[in-house]
Amino acid sequence: MNPSAPGPEPVATRREFFRRGLRAGAAIAATGGLGAWLLDRHPPGDFGRTQGRDLRMDFGVRSAGPGMAIATGRDRPGMLRRALAALGGIERFIARGDRVMLKVNAAFATPALLGATTHPELLAELVRLCRAAGAASVVVTDNPINTPESCFELSGIGGAARSAGADLFIPRPGSFRAGTLPGGRLIRDWPVLDEPFAGVTKLIGVAPVKGHHRAGASMTIKNWYGLLGGRRNQFHQDIDGIIVELAMLVKPTLVVLDGTDSMMTNGPTGGSLADLKETNTLIVGTDPVATDAFGATLLGKTFRDLPYLVRAGELGLGATDFESLKPARVPAPAT
């Protein structure tokens, strides 16, 4: 990755940003407001100066090449199987003996039906598929700051992981190690989850599609936020900046974006079934930027509504034009 410092933004683009905010319909308080715009005008930090350990993680499979599959339906395990099949099978990404980490969204101690966390049925199927592909181990983790045990259990994630044959890793204070993201201006000498990564050879992110009060949307890139330790809430003041840096930080093997039900309102916590809409889609991809750009459409947005995706695209971290990946469309089987 080789991000370059941005130049001044054209006035027309700035105006389009505000206009899109105005058109956001129900979002009377347009997400981010002027602050979100100003964010993108700050240059990234000192390129080349790295304090401490280089935090970048690259679990991509070069030989697999870029790929994306969009399955439709209501059956999460079935959509996952069909999407992976369209990409050539999970064996293209997971080899015998791999040690796989599944980074879920377990941020809240809420039941799966509220759509705020990774769905346990989807997780269980992914664990089984990794195991079937010959993975030597599968570990499931996230770093919900508040009552992590409750988050894993009440969301159903803990039970799903264990029953499908994965280990559950619940972070403790000593599980983090400080380091710096080269080119980052926020992730500098910052603690990042480290302990469960020992020996890991493949990383898959699994996240639901959610609107997000501050960021506009929480999908696969925002899901890496759970790798951060420390008093990370300060990053909410620069939410787009931290999500861009998360895109710089992590190159996963795959991401799985669950838009079976999308949280259209009151994200990222939700709380009511009324916040959800049946969007009947599940995306599997190698490019989190492209995957999230498609995911934005399930929320009635485009990547242009999400400053962090615009910026990630400008920095060459992925393709905001997801159609350039020629995604495979996998319809639900006829019943």
Add this chain to the structure above:
Amino acid sequence: MGEVEAFAPGTLSDKIDGKADLYLSAGFVSLRDQRVSVSAGAGSWMEMFVYDMGLPANAFSVFSSQRRPRAADAAIADYSYEADNELCLVHGRYYVELVCSDSSDAASRAAEAVARAYVGATAVAEHADIGAEEALFPSEGLVAGSVALVPSDVFGFDRLKNVFVARYRVGGDEVTLFAAKRGTPGEAAKEAAELRGFFVVDCGGAETPAPPGPPGAAIIDLGGSFEAVFAMGPYVAGVHQAADRDSAQRWLAVLGRRIPGGNP
């Protein structure tokens, strides 16, 4: 089922992540929450969140800006509604959410019982009452339950705060009206001018010919939708996202007659 947890402004995001900003911008003081089992429902549980928002208006702000699409008034407290598995209410300075693990009748009844018990046992110095602000908005065409108090970043303009909004639907015509009372007429006039500038400069809108009223009102063409703004006495008010200029002008006139000091 769980201990009582407490959160302050500095730790709120540990509990509710990115939604903390919504509460912090509306005057959040503290949150206490607890999960409890629902004895009548096999395996059911609920989590009760009690947000101290400092003032009743702040509590109404977070209540109204999160109101769910399928909400049904619950008539339990100052303001309240149920939506599927959730019951939300305003009791004085407190905003309360009861989130059930399912939408069963047993869970719903338990949530209502807990809500009534809480309201009955919790004394408040002042109740929430937005009657005066609701009176600014005409009743014809008003979408039920749509009056909300938006604490910050209204329409994406970071200097526009604490504005009441209301959605309208008449036939195929849909708009949002807004109004806010400021300390002095001068403050209202200044804010109206700033908002007008935001629409023109930041959003690239084009001023259209001055409408017949209210005095000093402006309608801005944003290429696909129209915004309108005016100041009257201590009020700044206007029309958001009118589909065409005629609609903006029509709603301006209606709203102008509702603002104290406007022509009836």
